[in-house]
Amino acid sequence: MSGLHPRPVCRPAGHSPTLATRGATPTTATRLAAIAALAVFATAVGACSRDTATLHLVGTVQESLTVVAMPGIGMPTVDLDAGFAATQTTAQSQAPAQQANVRTVSPTVTITGLGGVWRLATVTVREGSQVTAGQPIATVEDGILAAGVRAAEATAATAAAQVPVLADRISEVDDKRATLTDKHGQLTTALATIASTRATLTTNRTQLNANQTALQGNRAGLAQTLEDLTATQTTLRAILAGLPTDPSVPLPPGTPTRAELTAQLAAFATGIAGTTAGLAKLDAGLIEMRSGLKQIDSGLAQLATKASEVRTGLSTVEEGRAALADARVQLVDAQAISRVMVDTAGVAVDLAREQQARTTVTAPVTGVVVKAASAGDLLPAGAVLATIRSTGPATIQVWLAPDRLATICRDDPAQVRGDWMPDGVAVPGTVTLIGDRADYPPSSNVTDEVHLTRAVPVDVTTQNPLPPGVPVEVTLRGCHPPTN
Numbered sequence: 001m002s003g004l005h006p007r008p009v010c011r012p013a014g015h016s017p018t019l020a021t022r023g024a025t026p027t028t029a030t031r032l033a034a035i036a037a038l039a040v041f042a043t044a045v046g047a048c049s050r051d052t053a054t055l056h057l058v059g060t061v062q063e064s065l066t067v068v069a070m071p072g073i074g075m076p077t078v079d080l081d082a083g084f085a086a087t088q089t090t091a092q093s094q095a096p097a098q099q100a101n102v103r104t105v106s107p108t109v110t111i112t113g114l115g116g117v118w119r120l121a122t123v124t125v126r127e128g129s130q131v132t133a134g135q136p137i138a139t140v141e142d143g144i145l146a147a148g149v150r151a152a153e154a155t156a157a158t159a160a161a162q163v164p165v166l167a168d169r170i171s172e173v174d175d176k177r178a179t180l181t182d183k184h185g186q187l188t189t190a191l192a193t194i195a196s197t198r199a200t201l202t203t204n205r206t207q208l209n210a211n212q213t214a215l216q217g218n219r220a221g222l223a224q225t226l227e228d229l230t231a232t233q234t235t236l237r238a239i240l241a242g243l244p245t246d247p248s249v250p251l252p253p254g255t256p257t258r259a260e261l262t263a264q265l266a267a268f269a270t271g272i273a274g275t276t277a278g279l280a281k282l283d284a285g286l287i288e289m290r291s292g293l294k295q296i297d298s299g300l301a302q303l304a305t306k307a308s309e310v311r312t313g314l315s316t317v318e319e320g321r322a323a324l325a326d327a328r329v330q331l332v333d334a335q336a337i338s339r340v341m342v343d344t345a346g347v348a349v350d351l352a353r354e355q356q357a358r359t360t361v362t363a364p365v366t367g368v369v370v371k372a373a374s375a376g377d378l379l380p381a382g383a384v385l386a387t388i389r390s391t392g393p394a395t396i397q398v399w400l401a402p403d404r405l406a407t408i409c410r411d412d413p414a415q416v417r418g419d420w421m422p423d424g425v426a427v428p429g430t431v432t433l434i435g436d437r438a439d440y441p442p443s444s445n446v447t448d449e450v451h452l453t454r455a456v457p458v459d460v461t462t463q464n465p466l467p468p469g470v471p472v473e474v475t476l477r478g479c480h481p482p483t484n
Contacts, residue, residue, distance in 0.1 A: 054475065054476070054477050054478070055400070055404060055407065055408070055475070055476040055478060056473065056474075056475055057398040057399075057400070057473070057474045057475075057476065058398070058471060058472070058473055058474070059396040059397050059398035059399075059460065059471070059472060059474050060396065060397055060469065060470070060471055060472070061394050061395070061396050061466045061467060061468050061469060061470050061471075061472060062394075062395045062396065062397055062459075062468065063389065063468035063469055064389065064390040064392070064394075064395065064468070065370070065387055065388070065389055065390075066364055066365045066367070066387070066388045066389075066390055067384055067386075067387050068137070068361060068363065068364065068384070068385045068386040068387070068388065069381075069382050069383065069384060069385060070118065070140075070361075070379040070380065070381055070382060070383045070384075070385050071140075071358045071359075071361060071381065072358075072381040072382070073118060073140065073145070073355055073358050073359065073381065074351075074355045075116075075144070116380060117378045117379065117380050118140045118141065118359075118378070118379060118380075118381075119140070119141045119376060119377070119378050120138055120139070120140060120141075120373060120374070120375050120376060120377045120378075120379065120385075121139045121140060121141045121142075121359075121375065122138060122139045122375050123137065123138045123372060123373060123374055123375045124136065124137055124138065125137045125138075125363075125369045125372050125386065126369065126372055127369055127370060127371060127372060128368065128369065129368070129369040129372075130367075130368055130369075131363040131366065131367060131368075131369060131388060132363065132366045133362075133363055133364060133365050133366045134362050134363065135362060135363045136360050136361070136362050137361055137362060137363050137369075137372070137385075137386055138360075138361040138372075138373070138385055138386070139359055139360050139361070140358075140359035140360075140361070141359070142356050142359040145352070145355050145356040145359060146356060148352045148355065148356070149349070149352040149353055149356055151352075152345070152348045152349040152351075152352040152353075153349055155345050155348060155349075156342070156345035156346055156348070156349050158345075159338060159341045159342045159344075159345040160342050160345075162334075162338040162341070163335060163338050163339060163342065166331055166334055166335040166338055167335065169331050170328060170331045170332065170335065173324050173327050173328045173331060174328070176320075176324055177321060177324045177325070177328070180317050180320050180321050180324065181321070183313075183317050184314065184317045184318070184321070187310050187313050187314045187317060188314065190306075190310050191307060191310045191311065191314070194303050194306055194307045194310065195307070197299075197303055198300060198303045198304075198307075201296050201299050201300050201303070202300070204292075204296055205293060205296040205297070205300075208289050208292050208293050208296065209293070211289055212286060212289040212290070212293070215282050215285050215286050215289065216286065218282055219279060219282040219283065219286070222275050222278050222279050222282065223279060225275050226272060226275040226276060226279065229268055229271050229272045229275060230272060232268055233265060233268040233269065233272065236261055236264055236265050236268065237265060239256070239261055240258060240261040240262065240265065243255075243257075243258050243261070361385060363386075363388060364388075365388055365390045365392065366390070366391055366392065367388040367389045367390040367391045367392075368388065368389045368391065369386055369387070369388055369389075370387050370388065370389050371384070371386060371387040372385070372386040372387075373385050373386065389468065391465050392465065393461050393462055393463050393464070393465070394461070394462050394464065394465055394466035394468075395432070395459050395460070395461050395462075396416060396429070396459070396460045396461075396462070396466070396472055396474055397457055397458070397459055397460075398457075398458050398460065398474050399441045399455035399456065399457055399458070400455055400456050400458055401453065401455055401456075402438050402454070402455070402456060405434070405456050405458075406480060407478035407479075407480050407481070408431060408434065408458065408476055408478040408479060408480075409431070409434075409478070409479035409480070410431055410432065410433075410434060411430055411431060411432075412430070412431040412476055412477060412478055412479050413428065413429075413430060413476075413477055414428070414429040414430060414431060414460045414474055414475060414476050414477070415427070415428060415429070415474070415475040416428075416429050416460065416462055416466070416472050416473070416474050416475075417472060417473045417475075418466065418467075418470060418471075418472045418473075420467075420470075426475075427462045427464045427466065428462065428463070429460045429461055429462040429463075429474070430460065430461055430462075431458060431459070431460055431476065432459050432460065432461040433457075433458065433459035434456070434458050434459075435456040435457040435458065436456075437456070438454035438455060438456050439454060439455070439456075439457070440453075440454060440455075441455050441457075460474055460476075
């Protein structure tokens with residue numbers, strides 16, 4: 001390789017300096033043989049010098065490959081009940097008619113995990129294509145995922161529609177509760193009116209009973225008076241019949257005259273007639289009182305029946321009010337759950353859209369495609385979709401003997417030269433990694449260390465891209481001088 005200057009390696013006591021040519025290119029081997037004499041001089045005054053920390057090494061530009069894997073896409077499952085899981089408890093099934101029929105709303109689109117195999121719809125790159133980071137390189141068939149998005153959106157719309165529907169139901173329940181409250185007030189007032197009317201009728205009945213008793217006493221007195229008047233009338237008629245018809249016949253002293261008896265009989269007749277009329281009136285009054293008492297008794301019976309009906313109505317109204325109160329609590333709870341379900345359904349929509357968005361695969365880095373799948377391929381999650389060789393900073397791996405490792409540190413500056421570069425031109429680099437153990441360098445790796453000698457890998461990174469796999473010469477300026 002033109003421009004490479006392999007250096008002899010300083011070995012601990014017991015080792016002889018040896019040039020490493022294993023793994024070098026034929027050009028490199030030829031140059032190593034040509035400058036063997038100069039290598040001896042370099043061993044004496046260069047690499048084995050103890051007053052300098054400059055190291056001249058041979059390394060290989062590492063190939064930086066980025067694998068683009070098939071994305072993990074969740075397979076949606078759709079609930080054909082369109083967002084409703086109608087569950088009814090035993091208590092709800094036995095509730096009265098006013099009980100709310102609450103349906104629980106739940107998201108219907110769930111992601112069951114990574115799908116099995118997905119088909120590539122398009123692949124826009126092939127081997128050798130230049131890509132930039134973020135550039136779309138392939139798409140996955142998304143028919144199922146698009147349907148999942150639509151189902152999730154339908155579920156979200158259904159869940160959102162439940163909130164105003166439940167609000168209307170709550171308003172209806174409130175209206176029914178207000179109606180029952182008014183009815184309860186009316187029945188309570190009616191019951192009070194019935195109680196007041198019953199009290200009035202009871203008082204009237206008591207008064208009628210007292211009046212009836214008084215009339216019956218008065219009738220008994222009038223009947224006795226009529227009997228006395230009738231007896232006296234009979235006596236007077238007998239006396240009048242015993243008087244002589246001849247007015248000239250003298251009467252015993254104290255005997256009333258016929259005219260006097262006739263006048264007395266007329267007065268008794270008038271009294272008897274008045275007493276008889278009074279008895280008739282008393283009898284009519286007693287009949288009316290008995291009729292009034294019957295009417296009062298009938299009214300009291302009707303009031304008792306009405307009071308029973310009103311109490312039954314009050315009990316029904318109170319049960320309805322209690323059922324509506326329970327229904328309202330359930331509706332309010334269902335409304336709160338619906339609001340949560342709206343948010344949950346929104347998350348399901350976002351998740352479904354995210355799964356659909358994963359069907360577009362982009363390049364993670366800028367570089368050259370070295371391998372790519374084809375449209376129509378069936379790939380599982382994690383399978384290689386494309387491989388991209390990055391065109392960013394290059395990494396060169398060199399190997400150092402353990403006795404030379406102490407002279408370098410991370411971030412030490414480096415100069416990298418390749419045989420394709422003009423003379424005097426080098427690419428700056430930095431030590432980015434120092435291995436933590438010594439191992440045998442791989443035979444495929446260009447190095448100036450003997451491959452059967454353990455060495456420590458060191459990575460040097462440049463900001464400029466370099467062709468992967470080519471050997472280069474690396475000059476390191478260590479942070480420490482060599483130790484004796």
